Amino acid sequence: MTLIQPRRPELRTALPGPKAAEIMRRDREKLSTSYMRPFPFVPDHGEGVWLTDVDGNTMLDFMAGIAVSTTGYNHPHVVEAISAQARRFMHVCLTDYPQEVTTDLAERLVSHVARPGENWRVFFGNSGAEAVEAAVKLARNHTGRSHVISTIGSFHGRTYGAITLTGSKTKYKRGFGPLLPNVSHVPYPNPFRPAFGATPETVSDAVLSYVEDVLFQTVIPADEVAAFIVEPMQGxxxxxxxPADFLRKLRALCDRHGIMLIFDEVQAGMGRSGKFLSYQHFEGVQPDIITMAKGLASGMPISAMLAREEVMTWGVGSHGSTFGGNPVAAAAAMATLDLLDGTVKHEGCGESLMENARLVGEYCMDEFRALQRNYPFIGDVRGRGLFIGVEFVDASGRPDAKIRDAASAAMFERGLLNLDCGESSIRLSPPLILTREEAGVGMEIVADALASL
Ligand SMILES: Cc1ncc(COP(=O)(O)O)c(C=O)c1O
Structure with a gap:
């Protein structure tokens, strides 16, 4: 039997190399001062889960352009769909005219969400934030109420409504006020760091009784709350x-008070968790409104806001978008869905990319848990599928961003593109075409990087 040796990162220059350094210099001079540049990497081209920079350095990708490049950077099936649609037409405007590819996409998204007997409808935008804005506008319009509840630690985007809902970092809001009125934040039930002195078993009840017994009694009348927006898995x-009981109990609370339940699936959705949407890991829960974006079209800009038929009651012309539902992006989404659900197979990834995410994700989590036994600074390993968080802690168990940053830099220096999240975590969000062998190469780099700390 011949063993196929998986590819490995190839670093030909110090990072950044001369060409990348020059582009970074020009980038610093002319681009917005708000852009972050966590690592000196300037991409030139991609191939599967490999990205090569402008100096010929090839890196293994464990971040997928923030959980976007579901099928890698230029999957032939997606590229073909894009060019075929571009040859037909690139834009007419979905707000005014139907277009077949976007109708196909709407039907296909609904088929992943609707239960027997339900109909859902779809509004298309270009970004996650636009889907979130649409969701909140619809919830307010439908209920005739104004207040929205969100969670601490959440991220919903950078437009005014979306930053107001975001509860992860104050830097997103500093100097930008006034924001949207009538928004409150409550803790997210994090089993590793349960709020209110609760345990992982009791934290869902603790959060929800805070909403019911404190917030609704002292701050906002429940019958003025339009929506509760939450990431079913926080990105x-x-x-x-x-915890397993949270979304079900939240659904019951929303039902008691006529509140729309919005699931923001922009980061955890589109197959990354091993199911099409991350809430589908929790039995017996169905939201009223769902937002999707990021990985939906493998990097082409498109987002979707889905709502149950009874909820999508806004009037003709009340909401729209010039580019939203662009046919080229919709064709890319259809091709991405082919690969996600296994209508089209990707060699080396089993029946579907969703199944691959599940299996390769389990392997990576096992490897991280093995590392956790050796390294006390790994406090928690969590996730589903290829949506994995690894939290770094100090000797007393508090979040330790310094050790996280050192680990992240050591991985990058060894050829592994990675991204942080939370206060002191690294997220593993590779393209879903990552094979078990390529994941093995990545995990060897992680082990070597951690050993160097
Ligand atoms: C859960 C969630 N919602 C919304 C957004 C905003 O998406 P976009 O950056 O496409 O506007 C993000 C982006 O990270 C996200 O993670």
Missing amino acids: EGGYIVP
Whole structure:
């Protein structure tokens, strides 16, 4: 039997190399001062889960452009769909005219969400924040109420409504006020750091009784609350999976008070968790409104806000977008869904990319847990599928961003592109075409990087 040796990162220059350094210099001079540049990497081209920079350095990608490049950087099936649609037409405007590819996409998204007997409808935008804005506008319009509840640690985007809902870092809000009125934040039930002195078993009840017994009695009348928006698995806040009972109990609370339940699936959705949407890991829960974006079209900009038929009651012309539902992006989404659900197979990834995410994700979590036994600075390993968070802690168990940053830099120096999240965590969010062998190469780099600390 011949063993196929998986590819490895190839670093030809120090990072950044001369060409990358020059582009970074020009970038610093002309681009917005708000852009972050965590690592000196300037991409030139991609191939599967490998990205090569402008100086010929090839890195293994464990971040997928913030959980976007579901099928890698230029999957032939997606590229073909994009060019075929571009040859037909690139834009007419979905607000005014139907277009077949976007109708196909709407039907396909609904088929992943609707239960028997339900109909859902879809509004298309271009970004996660736009989907979130649409969700909140619809919830207010439908209920005739104004207040919205969100969670601490959440991230919902950078537009005014979305930053108001975001609860992860104050830097997103400093100097930008006034924000949207009538928004409150409550703790997210993090089993590793339960709020209110609760335990992982009691934290869902603790959070929800805070909403019911404190917030609704002292701050906002429940019958003025339009929506509760929540990430079913929290992304930027640390890749956190809530306890099994949380979403079901939250659904019951919303039902008691006529509150729309919005699940923001922008980061955890689109197959990354091993199911199409992350809330589908929790039995018996169905939201009223869902937002999707990021990985939906493998990097082409498109987002979707889905709502149950009874909820999408806003009037003709009340909401729209010039580019939203662009046909080229919609074709890319259809091709991405082919690979996610296994209509089209990707060699080396089993029946579907969703199944691959589940299996390769389990392997990576096992490897991280093995490392955790050797390294006390790994406080927690959590996630589902290829949505994995690893939290770094100091000797007393407090979040330790310094050791996280050192680990992250050591991985990068060894050829592994990675991203942080939360206060002191690293997120593993690779393309879903990552094979078990490529994951093995990545985990060897992680082990070597941690050993160097
Ligand atoms: C859960 C969630 N919602 C919304 C957004 C905003 O998406 P976008 O940056 O496309 O506006 C993000 C982005 O990270 C996200 O993670």
